[in-house]
Amino acid sequence: MGAIEYRRGNALDLEAVIELYRASTLGARRPVEDRERMGAMLAQANLVVTAWEGELLVGVARSLSDFAYCTYLSDLAVRVSHQRRGIGRELIRRTREAGGAAQIILLAAPRAVDYYPRVGFTRHPAAYVLEGGVSP
Numbered sequence: 657m658g659a660i661e662y663r664r665g666n667a668l669d670l671e672a673v674i675e676l677y678r679a680s681t682l683g684a685r686r687p688v689e690d691r692e693r694m695g696a697m698l699a700q701a702n703l704v705v706t707a708w709e710g711e712l713l714v715g716v717a718r719s720l721s722d723f724a725y726c727t728y729l730s731d732l733a734v735r736v737s738h739q740r741r742g743i744g745r746e747l748i749r750r751t752r753e754a755g756g757a758a759q760i761i762l763l764a765a766p767r768a769v770d771y772y773p774r775v776g777f778t779r780h781p782a783a784y785v786l787e788g789g790v791s792p
């Protein structure tokens with residue numbers, strides 16, 4: 657496999673991003689069939705780090721950050737063919753570095769519950785989620 661290059665920014669081809677979500681299996685847990693919603697998720701994210709093998713998008717970390725206190729890492733995805741090569745770890749490292757003092761907060765997907773402790777995260781016993789409201 658070739659060298660992996662990392663980039664920052666959300667000026668990405670939406671179709672390539674959706675394809676990556678599918679190719680990582682995260683697509684099963686994200687609204688990949690709703691192109692408009694996926695487009696908003698990408699456009700409004702203000703801290704996006706991507707991994708590339710040549711022109712092939714192989715990984716993404718999509719976050720929202722205030723670059724001072726907190727970064728919400730919503731989606732971390734690495735193409736199945738490229739997993740377990742340290743790409744996820746490097747995407748997290750760069751996300752953390754870009755956030756400065758901000759702590760990274762996330763919800764682990766079922767398959768990644770055992771991943772985050774391996775890359776330095778601690779489980780928070782007091783996390784809560786309020787589901788999104790729907791338009792009246």
Ligand SMILES: CC(C)(COP(=O)(O)OP(=O)(O)OC[C@H]1O[C@@H](n2cnc3c(N)ncnc32)[C@H](O)[C@@H]1OP(=O)(O)O)[C@@H](O)C(=O)NCCC(=O)NCCS
Pocket residue numbers: 680681682730731732733734735738739740741742743744745746762763764765766767768769770771774775
């Ligand atoms: C979870 C995911 C992002 C990890 O990315 P990755 O590039 O394969 O992970 P890395 O190569 O950086 O792995 C770092 C370490 O964690 C281990 N690891 C990787 N995936 C793991 C998993 N699912 N569970 C437990 N440990 C895992 C690796 O073996 C490695 O261990 P080492 O430091 O002893 O070598 C990737 O598997 C993925 O995209 N999964 C599907 C989508 C998903 O569930 N995303 C999380 C959404 S919250």
